[in-house]
Amino acid sequence: MKKTKTPGFETRMIHAGTQPEPVTGARQTPIFQNTSYVFHDADHAASLFNLQTFGFIYSRLTNPTVAALEERLASLEGGRGATCCASGHAAQILAFFAIMAPGDRFVASNRLYGGSITQFGKTFKKFDWQVDFVDVDNPENVRKAIGPKTKAIFVESLANPGGVVSDLEALSAIAQAAEIPLIVDNTMATPYLCRPFEWGADLVVHSTTKFLSGNGTSVGGAVVDSGRFDWAKSGKFPGLAEPEPAYHGLSFYETFGDMAFTMQAHAVGLRDLGATMAPMNAFQTLLGTETLSLRMERHCANAKTVAEFLENHEAVDWVSCAALPASPYHDLGLKYLPLGAGSVFTFGVKGGYEAGVKVVESCELFSHLANIGDSRSLILHPASTTHRQLTEEQREAAGAGPAVVRLSIGLETVEDLIDDLGKALAATV
């Protein structure tokens, strides 16, 4: 029998998850602004509640517009299924909720986005989920940090804000040997630039707020499951492989096989944590993904041009952007992000904290705000904003020291961006 040919990335970006709505024929995906769904009869309701049939009960668990985005993201990442949720932070809670128990640990990169460091290091402690932050540039550090209670390795494919690329293949080998999943935050790269499952990752998390939605309109998150991890083998993941008391002793992994994680993330995770994505946000994000490849190409091209300009500017100490040949992550970037190293990067301005603040405040075209992945160019001084909650040591490790300025390069005319930054830098000298 012949194999069905998989359509290309751009085709899936527009069509995956969004066949015409069958009842009306509506071509664009309707916004199902709706909380609950009528049962055919009591037996149908029972089947739905028992997870014996596919269908909708209540929009906290599943919603048709949100499901369309879930399928699209699963398709773009090359995964089995996806669970959308209220934000990127919610995605991280959902991912860990399925695999952690109180007292469990995980190993994470010490160069994560500052908000993740705070969530993992402070808030997760309240669930007694413990994190061991290590420098993942040397995979040996990760191997050494893994103990009997360690349930996952967490990294960003392309780290925010530092222009740091993770060696996914090496990390996946370590995760596999330890029989634990490798979880990759792929927000900064998007599946257009990097597909972590192709390098052995088991789960991918996203803040869909960023490049996926693309216009700074909608906060959202997603957990995508590769469907490849064996949740039963090691005995370390009772939430997925052991009988679930809330479903009368059903075992998700035995019953749903490679769909177990996504079933659990909806039927237990969203049901009880309640961090649901709004249908309107799913709709906006679906629109965003339709142009993902085109936008990412321009984001990357503009970012590289701006990075080259900054690299040669007298008021700039250094530029941390994997697109530049001088970057220590350039080779990893070529391997994992061959189409471009993203559009978020940092640079160090001469003159420390004061100069950093000055540059940010002197820009006219760059918006001073705490987001990335917008069509507009954005600028931020992490030390005084996103990474403010961290200790000085943590800030340095995360690449967010006092002189660091973070840029998220948008889709404007690149000469205008360079002009704006040039004027702002001139104000510091």
Added chain:
Amino acid sequence: MTHSLAYTNKELLAILQETKTIAMVGASPKWNRPSFFAMKYLQEKGYRVIPINPGVAGKEILGEKVYASLAEIPGKFEMVDIFRNSAAAGPITEEAIAVAVDKGIKVIWMQLGVINHEAAEKAEAAGLTVVMDRCPKIEFGRLNAELSWGGFNSGIISAKRRRVRLS
């Protein structure tokens, strides 16, 4: 020669459309077992599912009488769905081949994780269609866009409008 495990959507859809009655070998009477889930779902979609389980022969599962073997089923059925392990699929397939003409069997379908190339080769030589390592419930849901409702990647890319049956 090993049987390819790749099936086109068209092939699977044709099997699911032409099948009306399924003999499910290894059907469990326990409501939280995977076979019970599959049987209930397939019944809901209009299939008649006849359970085969020697341990509970004579009793009923979801309103259907349980038989001990394929040969004991009185009527005709087009598909044998094997909810047993890969080794057990061998003798079950041989039994199906033996009664295939008599019972009108056209398809041997082995569940997710159930793969037996030797049995598949014999069944194909006997003119039967074989599907391995798949679940008819999941494939039915996938091909009819119901799997997508749960956020799963159906692999279906189409700008065609699906027909909905109106009552």
